[in-house]
Amino acid sequence: MVVIILTIVLGLVMISMAVTALTAQRVRAAVLASGIVSLIASIIYLLLAAPDVAMTEAAIGSGLTTIIFFYVLNKIRRSDV
């Protein structure tokens, strides 16, 4: 029961973060919000007894993808100016 409630709460936070990622004015905030979506998704995978997927999601979805977004963002800013 606790797991179900926790999953629902995490899911709501995840949806709000996804909306933030879509509507945020600053791109940096949007990238961070999408990273948090992946992080919460990995916790939910763990709660749903899929630790293998949770590890991949945490390492690639929230770790590497966020940083690659930042690298590309930095590069775009530089060539724009």
Next chain:
Amino acid sequence: MYKNMFIIVLLAGLGILLGSFLLTHHANKALPELPAYYADKTASEVGAANVVTAVIVTYRGFDTLGEVTILFVAASLIAMFLKTSKAPKDRHPRPSSVILSTAQKLLFPLIVLFGVYVFTNGHLTPGGGFQGGAVIATGFLLLLMANPQAEFKHGLLNFIESISGTSYVIIGILGAILGLGFLDNRFMSLGELGTLFSAGAIPVIYSLIGLKVGAELSNILHHLNEVQNEA
């Protein structure tokens, strides 16, 4: 206006679709035929304690080979498009904070060690080659964030990557010659279920995949880092 209406209609349709799935869904207590086969036969047939790993490396081994190939193609394309000039760079990135560089010195070996643990124990505990490789790449990412001017040995990374990729295919072919089929793990002794040296060739294959994925992702990150300060 029409765009918003379209989005609302789309969301409502999706909601009705998923809602009807949820209402008509009833949990099946018994496993369907294929999962039941995997759950019952893995321990005796493949000898891996982690059923997910057994499915990924042996039962669906050919798919994994395809995934590794896709990652290899992606890494090669990134290396091709982000080719940096050989000329010495005059980069002056902002020095990273003391906290980050001190923490990096402590954490980098631990993260790499954890990645190696994840892929060598892929047949026993959750995780495996892809997860372990990604963890190792995050270690290298921390290194790059603490010292943006760090130079990796590209030759070494490429060597590790190509050697492990080739060995993976060779082990697959050995499985076809000595065992029952391509990527069969039973040409090596299965050992005792639950020990490190068990499950035949699975630990070897997963370690090779881990090294390959780790080297590829680190290479991608290094290429992205290198082009940051170019004009």
